[in-house]
Amino acid sequence: MLAILPFLACKFTEKKPVLAPVGFDWQGHRGARGLLPENTVPAFLRALEFPEVVTLELDLAVSRDQQLIVSHEPWFNPELCRQPNGDSIAKGAAEKFLLYHLTAAEIRAYDCGSLKHPRFAEQQPMPAHKPTLREVVAAVRAAFPQKTVRWNIELKSRPEWDGLRTPTIDVFARLVVDELRALDLEKTANVQSFDPRPLQAIRKMNPGIPIALLVENIKGLETNLKQLGFTPEIYSPYYMLVDRKLVRRCHARGIKIIPWTVNDVPAMRRLIRLGVDGIITDYPDRIERVSTAN
Numbered sequence: 001m002l003a004i005l006p007f008l009a010c011k012f013t014e015k016k017p018v019l020a021p022v023g024f025d026w027q028g029h030r031g032a033r034g035l036l037p038e039n040t041v042p043a044f045l046r047a048l049e050f051p052e053v054v055t056l057e058l059d060l061a062v063s064r065d066q067q068l069i070v071s072h073e074p075w076f077n078p079e080l081c082r083q084p085n086g087d088s089i090a091k092g093a094a095e096k097f098l099l100y101h102l103t104a105a106e107i108r109a110y111d112c113g114s115l116k117h118p119r120f121a122e123q124q125p126m127p128a129h130k131p132t133l134r135e136v137v138a139a140v141r142a143a144f145p146q147k148t149v150r151w152n153i154e155l156k157s158r159p160e161w162d163g164l165r166t167p168t169i170d171v172f173a174r175l176v177v178d179e180l181r182a183l184d185l186e187k188t189a190n191v192q193s194f195d196p197r198p199l200q201a202i203r204k205m206n207p208g209i210p211i212a213l214l215v216e217n218i219k220g221l222e223t224n225l226k227q228l229g230f231t232p233e234i235y236s237p238y239y240m241l242v243d244r245k246l247v248r249r250c251h252a253r254g255i256k257i258i259p260w261t262v263n264d265v266p267a268m269r270r271l272i273r274l275g276v277d278g279i280i281t282d283y284p285d286r287i288e289r290v291s292t293a294n
Contacts, residue, residue, distance in 0.1 A: 014269035019291050020052075025278025026287055027055040027152055029261050030072065034120050034282035037080070037113035039070045040128035041139045048144050050284040055150040056140070057260075057280050060133060060176065062167050067104035068133040068179055074099050074156060074165040076110055079118060084109035100165055104132055120282070137183050151189035152212065152280070153180075155198040173201035180209065192236060196228045203230060212236045212258070221249055234258055236280075239267060247275045265289050 020026070028050075031043025039058055047053050061074040076097040078089040089097055099107055113128025131139075133153075140149055155172060162168050167175070176198075180186050192212035193199050199211050212234035215224055218241065225231065235250050239259035250257040258278035262268050268279055268290045281287070 018269045026052045027280040052287045057152040059154045063104045065103045081112040155193045157195045
């Protein structure tokens with residue numbers, strides 16, 4: 001894929017303003033990662049302050065006491081987190097700080113917001129912890145009681161992690177299915193993953209939960225769908241892999257296409273003109289610029 005990125009990047013230079021169609025699915029990636037610490041309650045609430053944002057994208061790991069923890073990695077990232085006593089976490093020490101080996105209460109004691117993010121200059125650091133999914137949902141409902149919020153929930157799993165960094169796939173999928181039901185999110189959430197296995201398990205457990213297949217390879221739509229084994233509701237590729245042909249092929253199958261992670265305004269404009277159904281972005285504050293001349 002890397003070899004073709006320079007070629008693809010030249011296409012995303014759309015300077016003319018464009019209006020997103022009614023029902024367009026603007027999603028805050030890990031809340032609003034470009035503005036506040038990722039996958040934290042403040043970041044999710046910040047994303048929803050922008051009226052265009054209708055969906056919150058987040059990642060899940062699992063604690064030792066079987067709680068769903070909102071975290072991109074199933075460990076504490078040394079770039080983002082400090083130990084409860086304030087000490088830094090050494091690079092390469094991930095195996096000593098696995099969420100699956102700690103309870104939700106122990107996880108909460110780590111600070112994953114005060115360090116300046118090395119790749120997001122606009123992000124405002126602040127003390128923050130890795131919350132449970134239940135905590136995030138409760139905070140959103142309390143802060144935005146009149147807003148209908150959708151949820152794009154990613155399961156972080158790999159075969160080599162099974163039983164070591166994460167539960168086995170069936171256990172992980174069951175925890176998610178049960179929690180979505182308990183939180184009354186079955187009609188307002190979809191589940192996504194790069195790993196087809198949890199998506200297959202969730203489809204068997206509850207066929208009513210929409211599925212999104214995340215893609216970062218160049219195998220093509222048919223090959224990826226064949227590997228998944230069924231037609232998902234959403235196809236979610238890396239945004240530079242999207243062209244008009246892919247959009248048309250997805251729509252011909254009744255599949256929505258929502259690319260990730262799009263932080264460049266010209267790229268957003270280009271994708272909307274191609275006909276995508278939504279966009280996942282770290283910077284919800286840039287959305288309004290898509291339809292203006294600025």
